[in-house]
Amino acid sequence: MMTTKFKKQSLLVGSRIRALRKDRDLTQADLAARIGIQQSDLCRMENGEYKVSLETLFRILSVFEMNIAEFFHEDLPGALRERDAEVLRQFHRLSPRSQDEILEFIQFKTQFEDRLNRKSN
């Protein structure tokens, strides 16, 4: 069960809303109408200057019809970071045999580090 809290600032939420809106080719007027707020308020929300009600927050989630991983994908611990993505890209360029070798090497390194950890404890 996940209990970790990720402290978010309103500025980050606002910039995320702006990015999603642009990604879906929505104008501020379009999105404001769908959320049920004034365009000027949405503009200030995107700049992190406007505090929202629970209703509005949930309506935003509803309008974008997405899960939380999509909403704040760059901040989730399970999300792929650039470095992880690069490792995956390189991995897929290898032959199946080389991929197996890499996996064996990872297993070897994991077991080695586990042993080290047990000793130090």
Place this chain on the structure above:
Amino acid sequence: MPSDPIASYSELTAEGQIFVRHGDFRRAIDNFEQAVRLAHDLDDSALLVKALCNLSTARLASGDIKEAEKGLREILLRTRDPQTIFVTSSNLASALRRQGRHERALMYARRALRACEGLDNPSWKATIHNLIANIYMNMSYLDDAVSEYRYALSIGEKAGLGAQWPVDYIKENLGYCLLLKKRYRQGIAIILEALQIALSNGNSRCVGECYQDLSFAYMQIKEYPQARDHGEKALDLAIKNEYKDIQKNCYYLLGETHLLMGEDVKSDEYFDRLQEYYPHLPVLKEFLRTFDVSNILNLKNPV
């Protein structure tokens, strides 16, 4: 109930106004609906307008915005009576504020303020400045809101209103606005004053809002047992009096507080109850469990 219809009307109206000030909006609406019927039977247009204005005020307070707004513009267009202009403009401002139409709300609030200038009624004047401050707070113009709340309180002080209505509401709003500005200790002190006044006035709506605000404040300063206790008190009152907005806010506050206390099962219970209001949004609970949204929320924003 007196047999004289005019006396009945007056009694229903006076009692209805007390119900409004005590936060008993359902009974206030019943009274004012009866007063409207009596005024119809009497064929007295002046009494009818006053009854309709009172009914609108009670419906607004209960959250029935669409019904509250009906007919107000027509009354405002026809009347020249400053009291009626004040009440209709003020109610329209309040209805528009709850729909997020802030600029229009401010326009009507200023009209109500102008109408109020000629009336010797400091409670009304304080109320309209409180409403203007509420609009500013909903727009997140917190400094402007604080100035208006303080001005509303100064009107009350000059007029010797002491601990009378609407001083409890104004202090409670000012306190919450200070919480939004992260001035937690100062906000808590003012909300505690408001709570004492609201308790002595029997204003259950304001008492509920004070408990809700205190729950939020203590959660923000990491005094979680206090946050939980005040949240539970607010929730009990909200359920008893059917204050739906406070109920939803409390489910969020209690879910969040229990989560921060490491009590995941209790937290789940409250988030589940909040989730019931939004069946079309299955991500809600997961979202709240993952992100801290307390810094971007205004629990008093109607939309």
